[in-house]
Amino acid sequence: MTTQFYDRLSNDLNFLKVVPYFKKKFDEITFNENHVKVLKLPNISVKIFNVIIKYIYSGKFSLEKLENSDTFDLLIASNEFELDELVEHLQSHLVNDNSSWLRLKFAQIYRTSYQVKNFKIIRDFCNNIITKYPNTIFESENFHSLPEDALISILKQDDLQLEEGKIWEYVIEWGKAKNPTLPTNLDKWTSDNFLSLKKTLKGCLPHIRYFSFSNEDVVEKIYPYQQLLEQQLFLDITIKLITPNKPISSIILPPRKILNTTLPTRIAPIPLSSNIITNEHALEISSWIDKKEIPYIENNPYKFELLVRGSRDGFDIKTIYNICDKVSKTIIILKVEGTDEILGGYNPLEWENNKNQSKRTKDSFIFSLKTANMKDSILSTSQGGYVHSYPRKLELSFGNALRLIGNLKTEKRCCCMKSEEYPKPIRSDSSTFSVEEYEVFKIISNK
Template sequence: MTTQFYARLSNDLTQLLESGVNCDVSIEVDEEEVPLVNIYKVHSIILQSRNPYFKKKFDEINFNENHVKVLKLPNISVKVFNIIIKYIYSGKISLEKLENSLIFDLLIASNELELDELVEHLQSHLVNDNSSWLRLKFAQIYRTSYQVKSFKIIQDFCSNIIAKNPNIIFGSENFHSLPEDALISILKQDDLQLDEGKIWEYVIEWGKAKNPYLPANLDKWTSENFLSLKETLKGCLPHIRYFSFSKKDVVEKIYPYQQLLEHQLFSDITIKFITPTMPISSIVLPPRKILNTTLPTRNTFSSNIITKEHVLEISSWIDKKETPYIENNPYEFKLLVRGSRDGFDVKTIYNICDKVSKTIIILKVKGTEEILGGYNPFEWENNNDYAKNTKESFIYSLNTANKKNSILSRALNYYSSVLNSPSNLWLSFGCALYLKGNLKTEESCYCMRSNEYPIPIRSGEFISPYLSPPSVESLFSVEEYEIFKIFLK
């Protein structure tokens, strides 16, 4: 039987580090805030025996006139290196009292110093114990994780989130800068919850962004243009599930880009399109495992207009989060009014929403498929006209099939941020979003340039000038509208 005295060994080595006795290496850590506490005197024999990074570095460095080797680590902070050097000597690390951002910095530094054991432990800690923080900082975490091959645990965590909520990447402003290996890893996922035709469109879009010289009009493309795009997408194309496309998508989306595909593959797609039972020689990847195939984007709260991703986005705006919630929405959306169920008159809104605060209005604009709306933290009042100021209200337009990115416009605390006027049968958010009369039969709603909400939520041709009568182009009616009461879960 072997008796192990690791605790005593750990304590002795920690005391050796603190004593500074017989140190032959000086490590300089770059930290502008504390320039006088950035030199660590350590023992090369311990660091080299514990870590291949330091062994390689110390072999490359000669002793100076004081018989000391000097190593500079300019990219690591004092706070992070304090933890690392104590871990190297003692084999101990405590994360309970550390901020998650510091733990993530520690992970990056541990990877740089090739501390493989610590890299795996820190990833597991973040994923298992601090997943909510990873979701909150998802964009930053995802970009970083795919620049580092050893961050496999976090990569798998991110891939799982993307599979359930693909719009967080495909709908991102940074989608075009997504690394190729990251995009390929997404395309490989069998449970990616996105229609294959839509995936194809995003892949083509990504490839075009890498070739900005390509003509905007596909009719003007040459064989060289298609060849360039094919070369860019050569790593992505094998992971498209071509035989899962609908017939409509084959005609509208694959045929125009047939030159990107190998001749045999395109021939087999055509054969399957015309004669589904005929055998083919191309590899047929399995269809993706789409959940709830009958209603892929419908929420459990039963909206006729918005998706789960929209709800998460609106919730993040209420909480003034820089990045949208991915999962674990802190709010419940309770339906109060629906036009097709309760009627489209503004009077109906005041009757049902009287004395109700924290409501979100959602409008589907007739003819454009836009989704507009606003958030009112105050109570709507059926027997009182008021104008109130707040910085908590906002108006918005949501991303749709025809519009890639959502637009958020927050109130600037002007007197008329929210206007409640049942006597005139209208309600508005300043003059930036104005609703009047019967929202479906009367074309009386409009958006105007506004001091209260400085960012327009519609494109320029649909926005009226400030303090002018609304232009004909800006007037609209709605196909449907809904109002939800927002509850904290």
Template sequence: MTTQFYDRLSKDFTQLLESGVNCDVCIEVGEEEIPLANIYNVHSIILQSRSPYFKKKFDEIIFNEKYVKVLKLPNISVKVFNVIIKYIYSGKISLEKLENSVIFDLLIASNELELDELIEHLQTNFVNNIASWLILNFAQVYRISYQVKSFKIIRNFCDDIIAKYPNTIFESENFNSLPEDILISILMRDDLQLEEGKIWEYIVQWGKAKNPNLPTSLNEWTSVNFATLKETLKGCLPHIRYFSISGEDIVEKVYPYQQILEHQLFSDITIKFITPNKPISSIVLPPRRILNTTLPTRITPISLSSNIITNENALEISSWIDEKEIPYIEKNSYEFKLLIRGSRDGFDVKTIYDICDKVSKTIIILKVKDTGEILGGYNPLEWDENEDHYKKTKDSFLFSLKTGNMKNSILSRAFGCHYSIIGFPSDLELRFGNALCLIGDLKTEKRCYCMKSNEYPKPIRSRWCKPCNSKHFQNDFNNWTSGNDKIDKLIQDAQLNANYRYKVIEWVPYDRFKDVKQIGKGGFGTIHYARWIDGPIREWDIENQQWKRYQDEVEVEVALKKFDNFVNFNDVLNE
């Protein structure tokens, strides 16, 4: 009889990892923004026995002077590697506290590190337990599943979803960026549950998206434009079931693009349309096996008349109202009724109070100019246009919806204090605490803002808005110069591309420093101590339309360098 003591073994190996004793490998993961936090001291014998990836890498790397091998894994985050290294040592993994996006990153990292057992477990977990996340991020997931051979479980899941619910991919915001080989594999399916005329429309849409310079109006197209589209779609066109397209769709959808088809094929389509029984020479693909029963689309249609959000967004918001952790993907018990549309009713807060007076369970949705962000809030209580009010609730929430620029939606629930909902109709202000504040005319006055708030602890947007701030910087380019074109270009590029405030470079006139004194020499000149009168940029002040700086909060001490012999610009940059 064999007795197994796996729990004790797992615990002992975990303690060995934590002790750091006899480690001979140093692994650096992720970006190097936080020193030491991304460095792991581990034992090569354990890692290479668990993963062929590590065995191959450790065989290639030589020891440094401290008799330690250093391996860098920049594509793997600290959060993901924490899970992986504990799994390698203990054989245990816990996913409960991880966001679904992190679990998917964990799957990708497991594939990179050739952890076959973990790859299979994570795929099975996704399909069985969090399939809704796969569907909400379908285009990304589907693309990756075809790029990675070992993701067979997820790939089969995706293939099944596409066949049954084709809108999952064809109505995705990422459809136009779908790789050609994946699109062709979908078109080849006989069980694709979609009308052929609709498939034709999607294919033309995809081809036009690949050529953004094509004229918007088809009346302006030349033979060259049609030839361009034909070349783009040459791999897709043979898989369209042309003779399954209805006569109406042939006339309205196919005829306008007849120049992208071969002459004989278009002739046969016309013949079949006019005289169905006449023989033709073109290959006739079998019709798709459309089920007799009506298949539900991926998202049950909702009474929704918004130009900003999709049905998928509406389902996600509905799941938040019901306090569900996993977004709805098919069924929705709510009917969304459009009360106000800015383009129709105006963008003034007064209009919101007039129309929504004494109305409860309202959702406000905003699209931010320039950034494309979609922000909003849910108020379960009534608005009141007749008096200013503070209202308390734990059921309200704010959100920032997933867009092309943001991987996942952000949800911030009310803490439940007395300022969850604030209405100041007398001042034309409508607030969710201080986290989202709408003031006056939302389009022209530009006084709305988001900020950190105790009422809604999780911020729904970064205080640093790159597209907005790039525009502010660009508007100021003509108001300053260093006197050197190369330096100006360097500073301007840094400002336009800054993702955070500490990435900003500014040109600061010398008279904006005080208490300047020399403290040393080095490189091409002398080093000086100084105090920066204004201080560095913190954020944009919407109300005053200028930069907020740190000078009111802390004395900013800086080091200045004076170049004695400014000759070579590249030498200065290197210095």
């Protein structure tokens, strides 16, 4: 769908913004030996640049053929050209319509939102997630590379759902990562070592709620790092520990609003976000994952987190690789065009977006689910079979037993063939087929 939402005056202003941008860039470049100035924009692809050019001249743009990663690249490029209206629109589009992709790439998106100051809508979206689920960022492999202003923003949140002693540990860990030469053993630290860490954490320390620490955490977590604190603050922390009612001069920040929730005695069903399968189907698939002979009938031990949907994200195989890169434990669900068959496969291993490769696993399987036209589901387990990641060939497959190729909706190249790796056929018809809809879920334990 093509979007148009700007008048002629707005188009002219956007055109003028781009003209000064290029003039400035060309002014910074010297002529080469052929007396030509060559401007390179390595971070902006031809595809993205064409979208921007069309937008500048017509006020129109289309996101139909763009993957979510392309849309995010378009957002960054739009900000580079100072196209403020487009920046705001794209942020809203990603937050409202593609939040699952933002969560999947959370650490990268959050870090970028602070590197690019105009991404307030996305930044607020991320902060809201972090306050409720702080481990999303604190336990991320990219936590140590988090910008200082991003960490400070998190520390300012009154409703951050994390005990203060744990927050302190994460802040210390972040600071140490910025000073890799610090001794591993704290007993060997010098005053200069503490001073280096104190300088690194200068912007973070004022936002710690020191008077919300438990007495045990004060002794075990603050005392070893007392040299990081101003003398009066450390004295007041000690006074409060010994004589809680005695007045102090340090500012006391309010305790964080930690929600106290009572867990139900019975596991409540988690809504299944699918346009193809039912909760009964999900229970059956979960039983196969756990290799249960008797299917689960309630209390699914797994959550099915929707990552990709064809009608929402696009039907090209590349879409799956882009969104599911380095994601393990995924289920692919297919609704076959014209037959209402529901096929699928489970991959316990990670998909690879950057290279073609095959991985052998005994825990993968493929299936055909029970429908109105099919009496019973069919499960075909792996006999040491392969899961093939072929992003460069626009193909992913489970041996030859289930092959997904190209554009799943328009090209009609998918097929199910005889395979020793997955010996039980899930489809009697070996002809190629297209897909009416597909979904990819991340399988997450509820424990």
